[in-house]
Amino acid sequence: MSFEFPALLWLEAKHLRAELNFWLWTAGTDLDEARDVAERAYLAYLVVIVGAAVAACWLWILGLVVGAAQASSPEEAALLADLGRLIAGAALALPATAAAAWTVRAAWRAPWIPSPPDVVWLTQQPISIVSWSAIELAKRIVVRATVFTCTGYLVAAFALASAGNAPTLHSCLLYGSALGLAYSAAYAIAWVVGIARLSLGRARRSVLAIAVLIGATTLVCVAAALFPTYQSVALNLLRGNLVPLLGAGTFFLATVLSAIVAARMLSPVALSREAATDASLYAVRRMAVYNPKAYRALTKSHREARRSPRIRMPRAQGSLAVLARSSISLIRHFEAIPALIAAGALIAPLGAALLSGTLAQASTTAAILGGETGARILGAASWILLAINSSDAPRTLARVFIADMRNRFFREHLPVSTQVLFVWDVLPGFIVATLSSVVVGCCMGALGVSADKTIDFVLCAIALDVSFACIGALDVADLMPRRVRLTCESATAILAVVVAAASALMPNAVPLAFWIGTVATATLAVTQLR
Numbered sequence: 001m002s003f004e005f006p007a008l009l010w011l012e013a014k015h016l017r018a019e020l021n022f023w024l025w026t027a028g029t030d031l032d033e034a035r036d037v038a039e040r041a042y043l044a045y046l047v048v049i050v051g052a053a054v055a056a057c058w059l060w061i062l063g064l065v066v067g068a069a070q071a072s073s074p075e076e077a078a079l080l081a082d083l084g085r086l087i088a089g090a091a092l093a094l095p096a097t098a099a100a101a102w103t104v105r106a107a108w109r110a111p112w113i114p115s116p117p118d119v120v121w122l123t124q125q126p127i128s129i130v131s132w133s134a135i136e137l138a139k140r141i142v143v144r145a146t147v148f149t150c151t152g153y154l155v156a157a158f159a160l161a162s163a164g165n166a167p168t169l170h171s172c173l174l175y176g177s178a179l180g181l182a183y184s185a186a187y188a189i190a191w192v193v194g195i196a197r198l199s200l201g202r203a204r205r206s207v208l209a210i211a212v213l214i215g216a217t218t219l220v221c222v223a224a225a226l227f228p229t230y231q232s233v234a235l236n237l238l239r240g241n242l243v244p245l246l247g248a249g250t251f252f253l254a255t256v257l258s259a260i261v262a263a264r265m266l267s268p269v270a271l272s273r274e275a276a277t278d279a280s281l282y283a284v285r286r287m288a289v290y291n292p293k294a295y296r297a298l299t300k301s302h303r304e305a306r307r308s309p310r311i312r313m314p315r316a317q318g319s320l321a322v323l324a325r326s327s328i329s330l331i332r333h334f335e336a337i338p339a340l341i342a343a344g345a346l347i348a349p350l351g352a353a354l355l356s357g358t359l360a361q362a363s364t365t366a367a368i369l370g371g372e373t374g375a376r377i378l379g380a381a382s383w384i385l386l387a388i389n390s391s392d393a394p395r396t397l398a399r400v401f402i403a404d405m406r407n408r409f410f411r412e413h414l415p416v417s418t419q420v421l422f423v424w425d426v427l428p429g430f431i432v433a434t435l436s437s438v439v440v441g442c443c444m445g446a447l448g449v450s451a452d453k454t455i456d457f458v459l460c461a462i463a464l465d466v467s468f469a470c471i472g473a474l475d476v477a478d479l480m481p482r483r484v485r486l487t488c489e490s491a492t493a494i495l496a497v498v499v500a501a502a503s504a505l506m507p508n509a510v511p512l513a514f515w516i517g518t519v520a521t522a523t524l525a526v527t528q529l530r
Helices: 004-026 037-068 074-106 116-123 129-162 169-200 202-225 227-238 243-265 268-274 279-283 292-305 319-332 334-355 358-366 371-389 392-397 399-406 408-412 418-446 451-479 488-505 510-529
Strands: none
Touching: 004 116, 004 129, 037 129, 074 129, 074 169, 074 202, 074 227, 129 169, 129 227, 129 243, 169 202, 169 227, 169 243, 202 227, 227 243, 319 334, 319 399, 319 418, 334 371, 334 392, 334 418, 334 451, 334 488, 371 488, 392 399, 392 418, 392 451, 392 488, 399 418, 399 451, 418 451, 418 510, 451 488, 451 510, 488 510
8 A cells, every 4th residue: 555655646747747748739838848947937937927827817706706796785685696696505505416426427438548558558467446546536536626616706705795794715615615525525535436347247228217306306396395405605704604504524534434435346448448448539539639639539439439339220121121211310410400400390280370371460450551452472481591690400301311312322223213312311200390390380279270270380381391391402403413403592492482473373272272382392302303
C-alpha cells in the first residue's frame, strides 16, 4: 500500500502536466521548451493573467448576484426574500436529482475510462484496483466539489442579500461547502452503481438498470416531497448552524467508503474490457478541443459498434426486402420522424383547411378579406408560403427513395421497377404522416366537429400526404435523361393552385378536388420517373 499511492499520484501528475502543457501550447508556449529567461517570464505572465482574470470574473459575478438581490420597494424586497429562500432550498434539493441522473447513467456506462497506456503501465505494477479506483474517484470528486461549492457560495450570497443581510464569508462558505459535499456524495453513489454494473456481468445488468431506474424515480419524488425540509435546512445553514454541514460531511464519508469497498469486487480485466479502451480514440482525444463535433461522432460510432443488435427483422424476399430496408432506415434515422409528424399533423391539416375554402366561408359571413374570392386566394397563398418554407417535408418522405436512386450501383442491382421502388421506399414514412393526420382528425372529432366534416378533413389531409410523397420523388428527376426537372417548391405551388381551383369549382365535393390534385401530382411523378 505504501508503494501504490505514490505511484498513482506520480501517474496523475504526469497526466496533469500533459494537460497543462496542451493548454499552454494553445497559448503559444510549452513547458518542455521554456528554458531561457524570456520563455519562463512568459509562463509567469500567463499564470498572473489567468489568475487575475479568474479573480476578476469571480468578483464580477458575485457583484451581479448581490446586486440582483437589491430591492427598490418594500413589495419587491418581500418578493426577493421569498425568491431567495426558494432558490436556497431548491439548490439543496438538486443533489438528489443529480444523484438520480448520474446513477442511471452509471447503470449503462463504466465509472471511468482508462487510457491504453495507463492500462499497460498499471498491469505491470503491483497496484490494486481499490487504490486505482480511489484515486480516480477522488480526482472527479475534487472537481465537482469545487464547482458546486462556488455555486453554493453564489446562491447563499443571493439569499442573504435578498433577506436584507450582508453576505458574510462564514455563512456563504458554510452553505457552499454543504452543497459541494452533497453533490460529491451523489457522484460517489453513482460510482458505486457503476462498479456494481461491471461486477455483475452482462446477464444481470438489465435487472440492475431497471432497479436503478425505479430507485432514481423514487429518489426524485421523495426530494420533491421533502422540499419544505430542504428550505429549513438552507435557513439553518445561512444562520451559521453547523449541524447540516456535519450531516452532509458524514453522508459524504459514508458514500466514499462504500465506493472504496465496492471497488474490491472489480477486477482489472473487467474494467479494461468494459471501459472500452481504444487506442484510436485515445490518439484523437485532443480533437475534442478544436473539433468537438468530429470527436463526438467518432465516440458515438465506436460505442455503437460495440453494441449487439437487440431486434432482428425477419428475412424478406423480392419487393418486401425493399420495404424491410426502408423500415430499418426510418428506425435508424429517427431524427426524420419529427419532420414526418409535422408534415402529417401540421402542414397537411392546414392545407386541408386553407385550400378547401373554410376560411372563405368565415370571411364571407364576416364580410372581411374581400369576400370569398379574396379569402380563397389569401388562404392558398398562405399555405403555399408555409409549404415552401417547409419544403424538407416532401424530401423527408421520399428520403430513402432519393438515396436509392442516387446510388447507381445499388439501383442497378434491384430487381424492381422505379415505380415499385418508390412505393415501397416511401411507405414507412407515409404511414407515419398519415397516422399523424388521422390523430388530428380524431382530435377534431373529440372537440365536437361533426363526423362528416371530420371524415372529409382526414381524406383531404391524406391526399396532401400522398402528394407530398410524389413531390419528393421529383427531386431525382435530374438523374433521368431528357426530363425537365421540376423542383419540389414549384410542384407544391402548382398543386396548391390546382386544389384551390378545383375546391372552388366543386364546393360540395372538396375531398374529390383534393384527390384530383393528388392524381395530377402522381401522374407527373410517374411520367418523370418512367
